[in-house]
Amino acid sequence: MSGLEKRKASSRNGDLAMQAKDGHELDSDDMFRLRKRQSNGDEVSELKIRYTGRAVENHSIELRTFAPSLLGVADAVDRYKALCCPDSDLQIRVTSTEPGSFIVTLHLLVGAAVSIGTGMGWDNVANISNVADGILTILKIFKRRFQESGAVSPLPHEVVKETDTDVELKIGKAKLRVKRHTYEASCDGKLAHALGDAAKPATEHGYGDVVFSHGKHPDDMVDINAEVSSAMSKAVMEQAELPPEVGERLLKIDTIQMNSQKWRLTGDDGTNWWFIADTVFLNEFHDGNYVYHPGDMLQAQTEVRKCLQDGDTKVVSRRVLVVKRIISSKGSVHPIQPQFDLDI
Numbered sequence: 227m228s229g230l231e232k233r234k235a236s237s238r239n240g241d242l243a244m245q246a247k248d249g250h251e252l253d254s255d256d257m258f259r260l261r262k263r264q265s266n267g268d269e270v271s272e273l274k275i276r277y278t279g280r281a282v283e284n285h286s287i288e289l290r291t292f293a294p295s296l297l298g299v300a301d302a303v304d305r306y307k308a309l310c311c312p313d314s315d316l317q318i319r320v321t322s323t324e325p326g327s328f329i330v331t332l333h334l335l336v337g338a339a340v341s342i343g344t345g346m347g348w349d350n351v352a353n354i355s356n357v358a359d360g361i362l363t364i365l366k367i368f369k370r371r372f373q374e375s376g377a378v379s380p381l382p383h384e385v386v387k388e389t390d391t392d393v394e395l396k397i398g399k400a401k402l403r404v405k406r407h408t409y410e411a412s413c414d415g416k417l418a419h420a421l422g423d424a425a426k427p428a429t430e431h432g433y434g435d436v437v438f439s440h441g442k443h444p445d446d447m448v449d450i451n452a453e454v455s456s457a458m459s460k461a462v463m464e465q466a467e468l469p470p471e472v473g474e475r476l477l478k479i480d481t482i483q484m485n486s487q488k489w490r491l492t493g494d495d496g497t498n499w500w501f502i503a504d505t506v507f508l509n510e511f512h513d514g515n516y517v518y519h520p521g522d523m524l525q526a527q528t529e530v531r532k533c534l535q536d537g538d539t540k541v542v543s544r545r546v547l548v549v550k551r552i553i554s555s556k557g558s559v560h561p562i563q564p565q566f567d568l569d570i
Contacts (some may be wrong), residue, residue: 476525524546
């Protein structure tokens, strides 16, 4: 059977499967490999999580349920990096899994968030623990979003049971072991997820309140009651457009595209692609009235459109509306003369 046929068969069975490249199972000592590599001359720590064994049992999960959970983990890891090691380049990747292994993978990610920070000598262990708990909290919110009824309380056919996860991490000669007491949730006899302590119902009537970290500082916490958090988790997953930001700014030319209205410009938020909507400016450029060079500065009126997506603010578009003047890299100033259409 070809690789394409295998993927089609896996899709028909409803399994999310990524086969290990070598086909061999790895011992627990090889699950984690932390190595240092060079990136643009800087030393980078990279944590790779390898798991090719089975989870508690064979099961499947809908991609629409699983993918947001991984996005939640990625977001929590980013917050972990911002809190504990803002100057490092920490990358966490799942390199190989088998059907049914996503539960163990999530456990390993949570254990790694605590273990790697402790093992590498960061002092503020409280921050590490808070972010690890944040991972579980996010997964809990995502889980609520995909409940059949949308209710907060567990469904009649949903079962929560206790389990333990033992994670071992090796960094050079140092060996760390993390054991977490967690809970698994099953639905209709199929294992749905294992979300750690966050999955345990606080009472028999529901899951209780959650705490969601929305800032870069560990003290930036907001208490959300159970009813509100269920609705809020649905709201943040939608893409909500924000009012456009219109203003004047200086942009330095980085890359000029001769036959395109998209130029690469550097501003106060870094180097990005901007759409040049000023036809007068472009006509001057194409007619050869003024020669622009990388390094020249544009004093321009700009518009930046943003939206809320998955709880984060993302840039949708960057537009240069009007270029007022060009400041060359040598200091000379060239104003752009506006053109008017006369109705006769």
